[in-house]
Amino acid sequence: MKEKERLSDVSWKKWGSYVSNREWGLVREDYSEDGDAWNYTNHDTAEAKTYRWGEEGICGICDDMQKLVFSVGFWNKKDKMVKERFFGLSNGQGNHGEDVKEYFYYLDSTPTHSYMKMLYKYPQNAFPYEDLVKTNAERSKEEPEYELIDTGIFDQNEYFDIFIEYAKESQNDILVKLTVINKSEKPAPLIILPTIWFRNTWNWGYDSYKPQLSSEDTTNIKISHKDVEVKN
Numbered sequence: 001m002k003e004k005e006r007l008s009d010v011s012w013k014k015w016g017s018y019v020s021n022r023e024w025g026l027v028r029e030d031y032s033e034d035g036d037a038w039n040y041t042n043h044d045t046a047e048a049k050t051y052r053w054g055e056e057g058i059c060g061i062c063d064d065m066q067k068l069v070f071s072v073g074f075w076n077k078k079d080k081m082v083k084e085r086f087f088g089l090s091n092g093q094g095n096h097g098e099d100v101k102e103y104f105y106y107l108d109s110t111p112t113h114s115y116m117k118m119l120y121k122y123p124q125n126a127f128p129y130e131d132l133v134k135t136n137a138e139r140s141k142e143e144p145e146y147e148l149i150d151t152g153i154f155d156q157n158e159y160f161d162i163f164i165e166y167a168k169e170s171q172n173d174i175l176v177k178l179t180v181i182n183k184s185e186k187p188a189p190l191i192i193l194p195t196i197w198f199r200n201t202w203n204w205g206y207d208s209y210k211p212q213l214s215s216e217d218t219t220n221i222k223i224s225h226k227d228v229e230v231k232n
Contacts, residue, residue: 006112011171016113019060019069021100025090028053038090038098046085050200056085057195058104059118059164061174066199067211068228072164072178073193078126082193087129095139101132101148107163116166124158124188158184172229196221 006012023029024046030037041049046056055062057071073084088100108117128151135146153159163179182188198211211225223230 003110003112003114006110006114009171012112012114012168014064014171015061015168015174016064017060017109017116017166018062018064018066019071020054020056021058021086022088023051023054023056024049024085025098038092042090042093043085043087047081050203052200052204055197055199058084058086058120061113061116061166062199063228065227067201068196068198068223068225068230070176070194070196073195074122074160074162075191075193076122076124076160077189077191078124080126080129083122083127084193084195087127087132089133089136093133093136094145095136095141095143096145099136099145103148112168113166114168118164120162120164121154122160122162122190123153124160124182124184124190125153128153156184158186158188160188160190196223198225 024041024043025038027037029049029051030040032040054066055069057069058073060069060071062069071084073082075082086100086102086104088102089098091098103121105119107119108115110116128148131151132146132148139146148154161181161183163181165177165179167175167177169175176194178192180190180192196213198213202208202210209226211223211228214222214224216222
C-alpha cells in the first residue's frame with residue numbers, strides 16, 4: 001500500500017510519535033501553589049510523578065488519545081538510573097535557560113507514521129549528570145553552554161549508536177526494530193527495556209476504570225483497555 005493511499009484513511013494516524021521528549025517542568029503539569037513550574041518537577045523528580053496531561057519517553061509512540069504508551073529504556077550498568085527519559089536542565093539550571101543534554105536524531109518518518117526511524121547516542125560510562133548541572137550553573141550567560149560532548153564522555157568512542165525503527169503492517173499492527181552498534185573497540189554491556197504502560201487517567205477524577213496488563217506466558221503481554229483497540 002502506498003503512502004498516498006494511507007493518507008486518505010485517517011485511521012493510519014491512530015498510532016504515532018505523539019509522546020513528548022519531556023513532560024516535566026511544563027506549565028500544564030504544574031500544581032505548585034506559587035506557579036513555579038520549573039521547580040515543581042525536574043529531571044530528578046520526574047520518575048516519581050504521575051502526569052495528568054501527557055507522558056514522556058525515548059522515541060515513544062502512543063495512540064492519538066495517549067491512553068497506551070510504548071517507549072524504550074536503556075541501562076549500561078554504570079549509570080545511577082535507567083535511561084527512561086532524556087536528561088536536561090531546567091530554566092534556572094542552564095546559563096541560557098532550559099536545554100536538553102543528549103544527542104538524538106530523527107532520521108525518517110512518513111506523514112502517517114507508517115515508518116519512523118530515530119538514532120540515540122547512549123554513553124557506555126556513567127552519565128555526567130552532576131557535572132553538567134554544576135558546570136552550567138557556574139557559567140554566565142555570556143559564556144557558551146556546557147554540553148554533553150564537552151564532558152569528554154565520547155572521547156574514546158565509548159558509546160552505543162541505537163537505531164529505533166517502527167513499521168506498520170496495518171493500522172493497529174506495529175513492528176519495532178532496535179539495532180545497536182557498539183562504537184567502542186571493547187565489549188560493553190547494555191540492557192534494553194521495551195516498556196509499555198497506560199497514562200494514568202483514574203487518579204484525576206475522570207472515571208475509576210483501570211486498564212490491565214497481564215502476562216499469559218514469558219514472551220507475551222496481554223493489554224486490556226476499553227478505549228484502545230489492541231492486537232494481542
